[in-house]
Amino acid sequence: MSGGLTSSPHRELGLTDREYERIVARLGREPNGLELAVFSLMWSEHCAYKHSKKLLRRLPTEGARVVMGPGENAGAVDVGDGLVAAFKVESHNHPSAVEPFQGAATGVGGILRDVFAIGARPIAILDSLRFGELDSARSRYLLAGAVSGIGHYGNSIGVATVGGEIYFEGPYEQNCLVNAMCLGLARRDRMVRSAAAGPGNLLVLLGALTGRDGIGGASILASAELGEDGAAKRPSVQIGDPFEEKKLLECSLELVDAGLLVALQDLGAAGLSSSSSEMASKGGVGLDIDVSKVPLREPGLEPFEIMISESQERMLCVVEPAKLDAVLEVCSRWEVRATPIGSVTDTRRLRVFDGGELVGDMPVEALVDDCPLYDLEPARPAAPVYPDPPRRLADDAPADVALRALLRAPSVASKLWAFEQYDSLVGSRTVRRPQQADAAVLQLAPDGGRGALAVSIDGNGRRVACDPYTGAVEAVLECARNLACVGAEPLGLTNCLNFGNPEKPHIAWQLEQAVEGMADACRALGVAVVGGNVSLYNESGGGPIYPTPVVGMVGALPDPALAAPAGFVEEGHRIALVGPFAPDLAGSELEKLRGRLATGLPQVDLEAQAAALAFVREAVRGGAVASAHDVAEGGLAVALAECCIAGGVGARVDLAPLAERGPERALFGEGPGGVIVSGPPEAIDELARIAGAVPFLRLGEVGGDALEIDVGAATLSLRVDEARSLYEGGLPDLLQ
């Protein structure tokens, strides 16, 4: 067997000499080419999390609602009425940097398979995207391609894309981030696990033909920096086929529903190698696979290529022999290819045959559990890691100029241009569409449940770059705040840790600090991390990306009709600011426009934050507020403008009480903890009365056709229609 390997093939495949020696020791002999290829992928960062696993153990993963924690295809939480919500976020960064349309599309395809692999019907997709600044043609190309690819896959397969976020920052110029999250619903008694069981049972491959897609992709793409010779490392681009996946999805769910499967697993990174060894490992069994039975898209694939191919739209299942005919019948009805390719054994070995010939024989445990885990060597950087962003606004620009500049800054401006390219409605669950409220709201009635789920995805990498610990705390808080604004209580969290090269001490420090921050915030809010993904080595000649922990959170609310919209609703309603919001210019969008990054962000009082979140949540659930919107990028002035734009009505507010440290801070300062609510005067009075220790500041009144802000010394006024055209034109204008 050959793989075109040279004298030190293990190094070319990304394994260190020490790792190679360990493989030899575990096998008791030198691995052959196929075995080496399989080991190199199973022991890659992508599959083995060798630089992050120890750190990830610090995250809280247990909670009363947790049904499945990290390690399964997706995490799952109980949402009552016999239903569980399954969800996960995953990155597809490098493939998207190579070919944004297919990279993003196959990213969506992959995360959908993770969710229906546990027997859950995917009901929503969210995306977290990062690109360089839009004055770069490459960033515009990547944005347009990625958004179009996400829409192509999600729209075609009929899963609603209900939300997401997009930021534009220089450090993502060479390494864009495309993180996709999927939320699914399953009946608790119908879930399926991925553990293979029952020696003699059959291993059946479902779905698309196997070709030379992503051969070596997982190890070479995901574990090495895209350097000067990036072009040479480019794999063949994987093409997504949402039609194939749609059939695979319906077919898999019907198989699960009919109780025909022992186990189900998707094929993702490292293809058959990874899915089969994970299934065997979880079940404590062995598997025999005959690669000559795998249906191929092109002739002449070598056994090792079949084992590591990353061809999309495939699943692997374990079937009792007596049920095989029933399985094949369902598959034929859905026009899904189904091929028995092997069987479960009691050997605890992954044995690969090519017809009658044994071509690979590896202990499952060695593949899955024996990859060495590395300790990070974190060191706080002595000098700034990132250059200052380009200066776009003079320090002495008046407040009204600054507000206009912020509203059309692409990271702040409306993302409607992207959201309109996604079907947010299919499934008849979407009660709050993108940008209507701070979180997407999906009713459970069509699935036989009560109430609704809320879901949000957040993570401002620039603030994490300013302060990895606090930035990560803020990402968790913002997600929870978005849920609180629609009255939802968090049930679980998934994350995607996008960082640079963890073997560099300052990146290791960012990673460690961010995980600590995330862990502390989760504990303070009582939210468990039920799954996630790590994407490291996001570096290129331009340096590392901003450290970007992306947080996806799912919550539940009893009455979707009461989920507050973000926009003001009615003239005469009173406006208040709720929560421990201490605006500060450090790390703010305004400072970015002025060409500055901060070192350090103000500390956060997690207890006060948690109390405020509970207060907002209860106020929304009780129907006391007509609107709720959190204060984020651009500070209070931008948040108020967003409330006006979404509601199509003006407001008169007084920020003088916040302006003691300067009007600028009050207008544009940022920090966690602030929610703008509006409601009838008596309801706001009542909230003020019961707020207790939760800070509650009356700001003013809804009305008129302009946003008028009094900051003591100065006043600021902007017509709502002008604000709207700045806000909604920001992105399209830059893409013209």
Next chain:
Amino acid sequence: MRARVLIRPKEGILDPQGQAVERALPALGFDGVANVHVGRMVELDVDDVSRVGEMCERLLANPLIEEYEILVVER
């Protein structure tokens, strides 16, 4: 026999893809470009090439909006 069917929007039918390409080319320095149309190509091995026209009429093209051209590329 290998046949190649070229399908493009009928003359007079608004072709935004063609227009987008037509606008993009000068931006890259390619001047003097006009009448760009974007269509698609279907390649097929057939026993009887005389039936490809019927295939176009019934499935490969929509005669209301598209015109097609059949080329025999290999005998």
Next chain:
Amino acid sequence: MKLGVVRFPGSCDELDALRACRLVGDAELLWHRDRDLRGVDAVVIPGGFSYGDYLRAGAIARFAPVMGAVGEFARSGGLVLGICNGFQVLCEAGLLPGALLPNLSLRFVCRQVDLVVERADTPFTRACDPGEVLSIPVKHTTGRYYAPERILDELEANGQVLLRYAEGQNPNGSLRDIAGVANERKNVFGLMPHPEHAVDPLTGSTDGARIFESIAAHVEALRRGPLAAAGGSASAVVGRGAA
């Protein structure tokens, strides 16, 4: 009364359509390989990407076995509603005039739009008032309605344009702002907007329910006799707003 919703591989909105149908009567799914329409009173071809929309939207679905039965059903006067991809399929099948082309923006567009009811005397719009404005979402990449001028003139003259995008809201560049057209006999209707996504006050609007109520009212009226069916009077309306 029973409605049938066709399910092709690649259909996406069939369950939404089924739920909308069940607000006005019984409904069941019809599998694309079946030729038997199971005695339904009306057929809905739902949205999605039947057979992946490969080749051309709707081009392959029109040859599905079920479409043969739907064609016969339509020719015998049965009611057929095509929504979005269903509209594309009906045009490809020649059951409706014209064709759907890629949006002028070349992008998918998902947006709530206002539709003006041009004719309220058809089986699909009899629960509406003429000139009434319905708020219903669109979501498609290939929704630009096209027919040669001569045919467009004929459609207008015959009253086959049932729904038009309100002024300034045409999302795709459809000629004459056409959002939905019927055949000459008015028993086959296709539209790009998604009435099945506008039947629940929680998810936006309930205006789409009018289309399903119209179908139900027409089928009921037919049961009572051809005179009542032809009348299309308000008395046949089964309900307004949220069902």
